[in-house]
Amino acid sequence: MSTIQEAKVQSPASEVTGKATTRYLEPAEYPMWDEFVESSPQSSVFCRSWWLDAVGEFRILGYFESDRLIAGIPLYFERRLGVRVCTLPRLTPTLGIMTGPLPSNPNKLAHRHHSIVRAIAKSLCEYKFFFQAMHPSLTDWLPFYWEGFRETTRYTYVIDDLTNLDSVWSEMDCNARRQVTNAGKAGIRVVPCSIDDVYQCEYESHVKRGTKPRHSQDILYRIHTAAVRHSCGACNAGVDRDGNVLAASFMAWDSNRAYALVGGSSTLGRQSPTGYAVLWHEIQLAAKHSRIYDFSGSMMEGVSRFNRGFGAKQVPIHFITKASPFVYCALQMAGKL
Numbered sequence: 001m002s003t004i005q006e007a008k009v010q011s012p013a014s015e016v017t018g019k020a021t022t023r024y025l026e027p028a029e030y031p032m033w034d035e036f037v038e039s040s041p042q043s044s045v046f047c048r049s050w051w052l053d054a055v056g057e058f059r060i061l062g063y064f065e066s067d068r069l070i071a072g073i074p075l076y077f078e079r080r081l082g083v084r085v086c087t088l089p090r091l092t093p094t095l096g097i098m099t100g101p102l103p104s105n106p107n108k109l110a111h112r113h114h115s116i117v118r119a120i121a122k123s124l125c126e127y128k129f130f131f132q133a134m135h136p137s138l139t140d141w142l143p144f145y146w147e148g149f150r151e152t153t154r155y156t157y158v159i160d161d162l163t164n165l166d167s168v169w170s171e172m173d174c175n176a177r178r179q180v181t182n183a184g185k186a187g188i189r190v191v192p193c194s195i196d197d198v199y200q201c202e203y204e205s206h207v208k209r210g211t212k213p214r215h216s217q218d219i220l221y222r223i224h225t226a227a228v229r230h231s232c233g234a235c236n237a238g239v240d241r242d243g244n245v246l247a248a249s250f251m252a253w254d255s256n257r258a259y260a261l262v263g264g265s266s267t268l269g270r271q272s273p274t275g276y277a278v279l280w281h282e283i284q285l286a287a288k289h290s291r292i293y294d295f296s297g298s299m300m301e302g303v304s305r306f307n308r309g310f311g312a313k314q315v316p317i318h319f320i321t322k323a324s325p326f327v328y329c330a331l332q333m334a335g336k337l
Contacts, residue, residue: 020115022123025060025072033060036069038255040098042135045232045254047074047098054226055089055219063120071099071116073124073132085129085323090215091223091261093156093296094317096134110140118143130322133297141318152319156297157304157312158257162287171311176276183238183277190281193237193248195224198262201237201248205264220250220262227252236281238274246274251282258286259294279310 025033030049037047045051052058052074063071073096076089088095097120103109121144124130133154134141141151159168169177199217206212227233237248246269250262260282265275286293295307297317308314 020063020065020070020119022061022063022119025062029062030060032069033062033072036072036100037098040100041102042096042098042137043254043256044094044096044098044135045227045252045257045259046092046095048230048254050226050230051092051223052076052089054222055092061120061123063116071097071120073097073120075124075132083129085131086124086127087129087131088133090219093259093294094133094135096132096138098135113140114143117141118146121147121149124149124322127322130320132320134318134320136315136317138318139316141320144320149320149322152321154297154299154317154319155304156315156317157295157307158315159283159293159310159312160291162258162283162291162293165284165287168283168311173309173311176280176309179273179276180280183273186272187241188238188246188272188274188277190236190238190278193235193245195221195235195250197237197245198235198248198250198264201245201266201269202262202264204266208267208270223252223261224250234285236278236285238269238278238281240268240272240274244268246272247278249278249282251286253286253289256290257292257294258282258290259296261296283310 034048034050037043049060052060055076057077059075059077061073061075062069075086076092076095077084077086078089079085080087097117099113099116102112117138117140125147130149136156136158141149145151162168199213199220202213224233224235232254233250233252235248235250237245239245245266247265248263249260252259252261260279263275263278265272269275283293293312295312298304298307304314
């Protein structure tokens with residue numbers, strides 16, 4: 001990266017108040033964007049240019065003051081039901097606005113946040129169909145409301161401090177701890193596995209429920225390949241004494257958060273406690289890389305109960321939309337949102 005590019009991202013967002021503009025970044029500026037994301041309080045592996053490149057067509061809208069990158073938002077595009085929409089890629093729970101550090105004073109923070117987010121929201125009004133889940137740290141969506149966007153609250157579940165795994169274990173409910181212990185007594189081991197094992201377990205879990213994965217096998221493989229290449233992802237499986245895979249999962253991470261992205265149990269592992277053992281192993285692995293473990297959200301009652309069993313806290317996510325009610329309902333009913 002050039003010295004000029006480095007200078008453009010080093011000034012905190014709280015300090016720069018020059019002329020504001022929004023524009024799309026050029027591909028040559030993506031290294032600058034990745035450095036900015038790394039320093040952002042909303043840092044997310046999903047916003048790295050290499051992740052976006054793995055999932056498909058994307059652009060990055062930047063907010064600049066005095067030619068310095070102060071904030072930005074990654075945008076992903078695809079056709080759903082024949083309509084080109086700006087939306088979330090599969091296996092990418094959130095995107096949202098990235099900012100630099102903002103003022104600590106509450107009044108100054110609100111003013112600065114509103115001016116940055118509203119400028120970005122105004123630029124996003126060019127899209128007729130916009131659907132995006134914001135990073136959990138974006139708690140104030142008013143600037144989007146002022147520009148005519150709508151909001152639906154969704155939830156994720158997080159273990160917000162991985163620095164003390166003994167504390168994490170003690171905050172799990174007794175059933176979750178018992179299941180992990182029982183898995184060990186049954187001779188179940190958690191070992192590294194292939195992405196094929198993960199997809200097969202996920203597929204068999206869906207077959208049991210009479211559903212199918214909402215993502216393709218191809219995009220799962222592309223994301224996994226990119227994450228492993230950047231040392232930001234791993235797959236693990238619980239196997240029995242004969243080496244049969246009973247459950248498997250794929251996790252991605254950055255220095256801020258680790259995300260449980262894909263998982264499931266094989267037909268053989270359906271009645272076993274292996275899923276608990278795999279998840280506990282994943283949490284321990286996440287602690288080596290990140291501060292927070294994110295279960296990547298779900299609105300399903302059973303999943304919510306399972307996540308809370310590991311001591312996870314419910315955290316709201318703002319799902320921001322802009323579309324006619326007819327298009328929104330059609331996409332939602334077709335399972336495209």
